[in-house]
Amino acid sequence: MAEPGATAQPAPEDWPAGPNPILAMNRMGSFDWDLDSGRMHLDRQALAIFGVTPESYDGLATTASSRMPAAERDRMGNMIKDTIRAGSETYAAYFRVRRPEGGLRWTHTQGTIRRDSTGRARRVFGIVRDATQELRDTTARREQAAELRRQTGIVQRTTAALASARTVKDVLDVLQKSHGLARLGADDLVMGLLEDGRIRLVADGPEGGYVPGTRWTRVEDPYPMSDVIRNLRPAFLGTPEAFAVAYPALWPRIEGLGVSAAAYLPLVAQGEPIGSIGLLYRDKRGFTAEERNVLVALGSSLAQSLQRAVLYEQEKDLAQHLQHAMLPRTIPAVAGADLVVRYRAARHGRDIGGDWYDVIPLPGGRIGAVIGDVQGHDTHAAAVMGQLRIVLRAYAAEGHPPATVMARTSAFLNELDTDRFATCLYAEADLSTGVLQLVRAGHLDPLLAGPDGTARRIPVEGGMPLGLSTQFGSLGYPVSTVELDLGATLLLCTDGLVEQPGADLDDGVDALIAQVGRGPHDLRLLADQLTATVEERGGEDDAALLLLRRRAAGIPHYGGRLQQSVSQGQPRDLPQARHLIRSSAHAWGGGDRGEEAELVADELITNALTHTDGQCVVTLRVLRDGPERRLRIEVEDASSVLPRRRPTRPEGVSGRGLLLVDLLADDWGVEGRGNGKCVWCEFVIPAPPGRGQGY
Known part of the structure; x- marks a missing residue:
């Protein structure tokens, strides 16, 4: 730039520069195409882009376009025709031309259309440039x-x-x-x-x-x-x-x-x-x-x-440490039974829940088996579960009948500062007789598999879940009595073992029954197989399983003790009590005396329900006095009024009950029990074969 005040120098002869040098610096060439004659002028840079030497170029547009592939030539020709018909003045497009050494080169063109006074297109002016590097960079980007x-x-x-x-x-x-x-x-x-x-x-x-x-x-x-x-x-x-x-x-x-x-x-x-x-x-x-x-x-x-x-x-x-602390650390060995338990944590949540199991040794050769499920999947559910397990175990160990155990546990849960409820199934088994008493609180029915492995569902009349039964004033839990044969297996589980995504719960139970029937005889292998199926299914609930099999070897050589509550407002209680007495007497070797015991017990129970308010508790046990065994039946009620024999009239029906008791029983009597009394009777029964006098 000249200094201020300096004298201006004359411009060079070729100033200002024409467009061609400027275009060439930008690797562009120009063209002038006369549409009427078909001639096209290309400058040196444009000729180089088309790959044509000045000596070989004849000045015709068709010669330049021949350097283009046929498809490109047709596309460009149609594009220019469409532009002219549309009345546009400019166009721009990419096309390819063949290089002299072979291959194709991307080229870009821009053109301006000149028209005469009538609007007819006469000439096209424009530029062409090599676009290979541009498109390469664009493609790369x-x-x-x-x-x-x-x-x-x-x-x-x-x-x-x-x-x-x-x-x-x-x-x-x-x-x-x-x-x-x-x-x-x-x-x-x-x-x-x-x-x-x-x-x-x-x-x-x-x-x-x-x-x-x-x-x-x-x-x-x-x-x-x-x-x-x-x-x-x-x-x-x-x-x-x-x-x-x-x-x-x-x-x-x-x-x-x-x-x-x-x-x-x-x-x-x-x-x-x-x-x-x-x-x-x-x-x-x-x-x-x-x-x-x-x-x-x-x-x-x-x-x-x-x-x-x-x-x-x-x-x-x-959470798992808490869960394990709440569940039993070990399962006691019980003479006359094989026991296997399994717990499988849920895959979701905190992998902790309220499922639990327990095995409770009871006096007289009996055993209590528990399966339960507290609502929820968190540490609170596990804490409630631990308290319920301990309380139910304590009530059962005190000797309360199964229905009482369940009712008191429900009342305990209702007193806790929690909004959780729980389902539960309590089974009390006398291994010497095979008598099984079942109480269900909103839980799944148990399964019973025979010695041949054939499984079936045991319908158990149930009460409301623990905690809810107290709130609704429905603490009555009916007791179902079945016989557990030698070699038969009782299966208790929570719903996590049978739940299948998108399937009904009954379908899951049916599938479990089929799986038990096909499963191995060994309890441990069977338990592993059942829980492995749940793991493969990937259930969202935890699952607990308890298997109890009665076996002949190791059955204790002493009599059992069974209890059954009978209420005035429960019409099914009396038939269930009769079934309990009949099956127990048969299992304990009572023979023909079992029918007499059932008849006498029925009379005592009927008297208790007729002359007292509330309910009575029936207890059965076997007593041993030297070589002699006695089947003892006790009926307790809350009335202090003692029964007495009254004279009977030929035309009357009253007063014959105690006479029947006196005639059929080998001994009977009445004992005071606090605010109530106990009427008892005994029947001499033979010793079981092969056990002599040591039983």
Whole structure:
């Protein structure tokens, strides 16, 4: 630029420059096309773009267009015709021309249409330019953007999958089984979690890639995972040489794995490092800025998921310890029975619930078996379950009849400061007789499998769930009595064992019956098979299972003791009591005396219900007096009025009950029991064959 005040110099002779030199500097050529004659003037740069020498060009537009592939030539011709017909003045398009050395070159043209006074198109002026590099750059950018979108999509999908991961194993499964690493180009991963100042390796890379001594490492150790945790910065090792220089102690131990590049990312959650991850590549050299950004974003999402997983596992561990503390640590060995229990935690929630089981040894060779389920899947449900288990066990051990045990447990739950209810099934078995008394509180019916394995459902009349029965004033729990034959198996379970997604509960029970029938005879193998099926099904509820099999060997050599409550307002109680007496007398070897015992007991029960208010309790037991055995029946009620024999009239029916008792029973009497009384009778029964006088 001239200084201010300087004298202006004359302009050069070729000033101002024509358009051709300026176009040539921008690798552009110009053309002038006369539409009437078909002639087209091309400057030297335009001729070079079309691949035509000045000497060979005859000045015709058809000669220039012959350098174009036929499809391109037709497309361009139609496009120009359409532009002219539409009355437009300009057009622009990309097309390809053949190079003299072979191949095709992308070219771009822009044209202006000149018309005469009538509007007819006469000439076209324009430029052409080589667009090969332009489109190559555009394609590269487009491909680069597509690759970035692909990788970003992988991170988004991986992040969405990580949102449902509950454990550290779930997180690793998302990375390894969803092909996320493969789509990002990584071949393997290593991962470590920070625990008490040390790094615990939870994923050790490719098969055979574990480096001995690195299962636990310190943050100060010269390893890449330690470095990124210390510095809170990722490390990108783009070549084997860079890896070897950065970590000379580690590289010789993994060189044989064929790693060509690696990216190590710190896992930071809420500003604190919780671990690190390393992505290993076999066919990669270097990392672009976009790849680094994508991997850093992946590390951030992964850290949040891992933090949730670690907290979940800590809560799960605490909950499971609570669950195990509430359940029986061991199941007692019971003479005359094989017992197997199983508990399977739910897969969702905190893996803890209110399911429980219990086995309670009772006096007189009896045994109590309990299965129950408290509403909910949390620590509160487990705490309520533990209290219920202890209370029910205490009531049963005190010797209360099964119905009383259930009623008192329900009242206890109602008194707790909780809104939870529970279902329960209590079975009291006399192993010497096989008599089984069942009480159900809103729970599933039990199953009974015969010695041949054929299973069936036992319909048990039930009451309301524990806690609810007290609220609704319905504490009456009917007792069902069945016989457990030698070799037969009682199955108690919670609904988690039979629930199937999308299926009715009865269908699940039918499937369980079929599975028991097909299952192995060994109780432990059968229990494992039943719970394994639940695990495969992936149920959302926990499940408890109790199997009790009566066997001949080891049955105690003493009489049993059974109890049954009979209420005035429960018409089924009396027939059930009769069945209990009849089956017990038969099982205890009473023979023909069983019918006499049933008749006498029926009379005593009827008297108690007729002349007292409320209910009576019937107790059966076998007494031994030297070589003699006696079947004793006791009927207790809350009235202190003692029965007395009255004279009978031929035309009357009253007064004959105690006469019948006196005639049939070998002995009978009345005892005061606090505010009530007990009327009892005894029948001498023979000793069982083969047991002599030691029974």
